[in-house]
Amino acid sequence: MKKIELLAPAGSYEALVAAVQNGANAIYLGGNAFSARAFATNFSREELKKAVIYAHLRNVKIYVTVNTLYEDNQFENLKDYLLFLAAIDVDALIIQDIGLMHFVKKYFPDFEIHMSTQTSIYNLSAVKYFEGLGVDRIVLARENSIEEIKNICNNTDLDIEVFVHGALCMSYSGQCLMSSMIAKRSGNKGACGQPCRLAYKLEKDGKNLDSVPSYLLSPRDLCTLDNIGILIEAGITSFKIEGRMKRPEYVAVIVKQYREAIDVYLKKQELNDVNNRIIEMKQMFNRGFTKGYLLHDNNFMAKEYPGNRGIDLGTVVDYDKKRKVVKIKLLNRVKQGDRISFKSTDFVRTITKLFLNQKLVNQANKNSIVEIELNTAVKKGESVYKIIDIELIEKAKTSYQKEQIKNPITMHFSGHINNYATLKIYYRDTIIEIKSNQVIEAATSAPLSKERIKNQLAKLGNTIFVAEKINIEFPENAFLSLKEINEMRRRAIDKLIVLLTSTKKHNINIVENNRILTNKTIKGIYVRVHSLIQLNALIDQDIKGYYFPLSKHLDEAIQLAKKHQKKVIPFINFLNNEKQLMNFKNSNSYQEIDEILVGDYGALKIFNDKKCILDATFNLYNSYALEHFKDYNAILSLEMSKKQINNLTNISQNITMIAYGKTINMHIKHCLISEHYFKRKKIGCNKCKEGNYKLVDRKGEKFEIQTDELCNNLIYNNHCIYIKNLDTLKVDYILLSFLNEDAKTVKFIFEEFKHILSDENRQIPAFIKHTSGYYND
Template identity: 65%
Template sequence: MQNIELLAPAGSYEALVAAIQNGANAIYLGGNEFSARAFATNFNREELQKAVDYSHLRNVKIYVTVNTLYEDNQFKQLHDYLLFLANINVDALIIQDIGLMDYVKKYFPQFEIHMSTQTSVHNLEGVKYFEEKGVDRVVLARENTVAEIKNICQNTDLDIEVFVHGALCMSYSGQCLMSSMIAKRSGNKGACGQPCRLAYKLQKNGQDLNEQPLYLLSPKDLCTIENIDQLIEAGITSFKIEGRMKRPEYVAIVVKQYREAIDAYCHSKKLNNIPERILKMKKMFNRGFTGGYLLNDQSFMAKDFPGNRGIEVAKVISYDGKKRIVKLKLLNELKQGDRINFASIELTRTITKLFEKGRLVNSSQKGKVVEIELNQPVKTNEKVFKIIDNNLIEEAKASYNNENIKNPIDMIFIGSLNSTPLLTIKYQDLIITIKSNQKIESASNVPLDTQRIFKQLTKLGNTVFNANKIDIDFPDNAFFPIKEINEMRRQGIEQLIQKITLKNKINIKYPEVSLHHVPKRIKGIDVRVYNLKQLEALINEDIHRYYFPLSKDLDKAIDLATGFNKKIVPFTGFLSNSKQLNEFKESDLYCKVDEILVGDYGALQIFNDKKCLLDFNFNLYNSYSLNYFNNYAAVLSLEMSKNMINNLNDINQELILVAYGKTINMHLKHCIISDYYFNCKKEKCNLCHQGHYNLVDRKNEKFTILTDDNCNNLVFNSHCLYLENISDVDVDYILLSFSDENCEECKKVFYDFQNNIILGKPRQIKLKTRPTNGYFYD
């Protein structure tokens, strides 16, 4: 059985202590600088050093998140931060930005590199890509199944890390622009506003399907503890708990449940006390639990309520408006200090007074009728949820208030008459030797025996060590001061701690190189189309490249283009699966294409024998990432500004700018449409072909939903990107990305941009959806 790492979140120092004292093997956390959880408490530099020392003394590793995208002008500050992390002995960096990955490998090779889930690796080929690049670990997408993960683990030497508990993102991590495009709060910059937790209506052909908005993008929380055996047998290296925004008590309880469950299975191949463990975790926080894609759980969404529902504790019997008293029938114990929630009126309150038969009580049990004061009326039979259990909070705090960890050390105390004794302490590969200044003398009264020496050496107090083995070689009828033995032990432990927490003195200078901006001019227009009608409308125009999806109509698209002496560049899209990609590679069509626009690292690995272009999904956001891919034409990140583009340095490849199109805000393995009708994703139901579907938010913004051949959803932005005055942007080609436009609309947009570039005319057409400049003028 392999060693299983339990990896816990820490958004604060207290959460770190809670995780470690309850059994975490490793901690992931972020500094105040460059972290993907901008709204967590996070750690300043002093706290980071303290956290590393605390963790390493307890044989726990620290992984620091630097898993956002960075601008060129941030790399000098990044370098200084990385140098600090190297000197305090951080064990690994969690990275999204491919430019930063390359930078770390060049200048900070001492770090382990873990590719973040933000890198969007979701197949074996993507893992193989990074294995060849020499990283140490890949954090897989939350959308992978146990079967897929098992296959990956069996075919790579890399460590594989998988989320096993906590909040789920609706879109593939690193591929969600929903918050970014509607509120300029980018998940790729650690500032996601979580629009997936808001309510939406679903429209079909302009008509609302649900009268009241539902939380159609809000998943339940992942909980895999009852299937931990499957995950262990799959070969996963690291079991990751989500929750850097959670309170320390939550971290304590959840870590403890998974630690004990993992240990029980590894020891006896059995799972124990699973219902009790799940109940405890529900009491701490849950949106409803699901096994997620990981365990093919069809009960995936929390459409009724997006927040913590704890456990159902009561139902409303009646409400007395005059007395402002609500009467409840208890389904579970309720106590003073507990916090309850009435979801329908979005009211949360702490129980300060609890009445049973008119008498004030501290607690009341299941089946009892109680009364509490409440200023707002509630309906009869309303469900009441307990979202904070005060007793459990106290239990959690008690679990980390004292030192629970004791690392075994071996000790050897040796000396002879009229000589100075030696104390040797051994811990892992460290050896500490303390030599006394005092000599062992003949005893004039009561001699010192080995039992007393043994007793003094075991007095390790509130340290993180305990004596595993003690060997003593001490002469008979001899004397040596107890005080000196204690001092030798104290010095030895102190030196051992110093060695474990020893800081480096690395001085790696920031590479001050001569930067050269390569000016470019727009040479032409590329277009992305999704169907044959759009292609037919544009096939006879002056277009540099036609991108067409890897779909059943690709052969017809190639034949059509060939007739006009044009070339088709298939695009894989981020959601294309490995089976589909490999089938294309083995098909006759593969020989008919020279270039492929790839949407993820797996596709790049599969099609490494072709000329590949990199789509916007690669999040190429700075000169460092583009230089890493200097042999590949690249579609720039949709979150780049004109100023950023015009200040890129040493760029040799073709750059492509998306100048038109409804941005894909979300890439979903889920199907919103079938889930609305069937409460699960139902493949091949064909409902998506029976109308035009939109999500509609509280501001009446409409987000188009398109479904691919694998029943995955693409959610498009409500506003259409339409860049004007682009003649002075330093790119080679602009890309017009069509989605659901008809033939006439495609033509009008193309002519508008053609005139804009060649003649400098302003936009002429009126769009169906409001235009946006995105980040272009930021």
């Protein structure tokens, strides 16, 4: 069995200390720049250096997040940052951007590379693709089941990292454009505005199914503490705790619980008091716990409230408007200093005064009725949560305020009269030797005993070392001052620390050849259609190629195109699974085509015998990403501006930009429709076929919901991309991406873009609710 790594988050130096002191084997953190948690405290360069020294002395690894997408003009600063990270000897980089991965592999080959969950890797074929690139670890998507993970672990030599605790994203990470498209806050750039935590209504055929909005996109938090053995047996290398935005006390408590659970299982023992452990974790932060897709938990959504629930404290019995006091019947103990919240509001309150039987008290127990001063009126029957337990916070702080880690060393002290004494320290593969500054003398009265020497050498209280074994070879009638022995011990430990924290020298020579700007002009139009009706509407037009979905109508589409001497190119959705893809590969249709538009790395690996074109879901965002895929034509990221596109360099393949179409804001493994009817995802319920469903936000904006054959949901943007100023755009082709438009609309839009490419000034049709996305930024 592989050694299990417990990987903890740190959004601050204090959180790092909390994680290390509570048993983390590795820490992931971000610098002030280039990190996917732009709003976390993060680490300055000086703090990063300090963090690496602190962690390495305690045998803990540091992984630095550089897991966003990067523009070409950021790579000069990235290069400087990577040189710094190499110099301070960080243990690995966590990367999303395939361009950055390419850059690091080329210029920083000594760096260990972990592909972030933002890379959207969720199948064995995708893992195999990255195995071929020589990366070291894959952070799997949070949508993977334990069976899928076990299969992946059994069939790769790469380290596999899996989230075991903390917040869940509603969409596959790296494939969520919701925040980006509605608020220009890109999750792929580390600035997600978390629209999934806002309230929505579900609409069917124009009628609301919900009387009041609820949090239809807000998942519970993942908790797998009581299933840790199943995860270990699956072959996972690294158990990852989410939470770089969380306070140090949260990190301390969660890490401690998982450390103990892992250790107990590896000793083949039972974890005791599991329920109380989970309650303790809930009091640090939770939106309700779920075992998620990982362990097939249908209790997945936190629809009633998207914030921290803590634990149930009690129920409002009454509110006295005159005295401004709320009366609460307790379900759990409460103390002065605890922080509480009320279910129907965002109102929170720290308890400064607590009354029981009209007397001021420090605490009150379950079933008591207490009074708390509260300026805001609350309703009778309102649920009350305890979201901070002051006693637990203090206990958590205590766990990391003193050094808990002691590394065992062996000491050997020797010497002879009229010679200098020698102290050797053995630590792992390291040996330190120190000579005394004084010679050993013959004792005139009180000789120095071996026991006294041993006692002095063992005084390592304020260090991270403990003397596991001390060997003494010293004459019985000799003397050396205790001060000198203390000084030898101090010098030896200091020398050991310097040796352990000294950095390796990296021979890094970055020579960038002259980069040539792209000099392209638009040569034609591709279209993406979803039905035979749409294909028929455009089949006689001057179109370079027709992307058609992997569906039961594909054969008919291929034959129709052949009849008109045109080309149909099947497109593989990001969420087509490996079974579907292998069925297609073994089909007659597969023999009829020579090109495929692929949506993820797994499909790219599976269809490597055909000419693959890369879809926008690859998030190709810079020249280095396109260089990595120089043998593949590609559709550019939807988050690129015209300026960025025109500044691309060294591009050899054909590149395409989406000029029209509704973007998929979310790829969701869950089903909002069956959740509404059955309170869970129910595979094959077919409710989605009974009408047209949309999400409606607080502003009345409507987001179309489509369901695929696997009952995954695709949430489409409420505004359609429509780019009409295409002059001077340096791409080879534009793509018109149709969803469910009728034949008349499809023809009309195509004609409009023919005029636009002929440099005619066209107005955007009034019936289209449009956006230019990032194009004009």
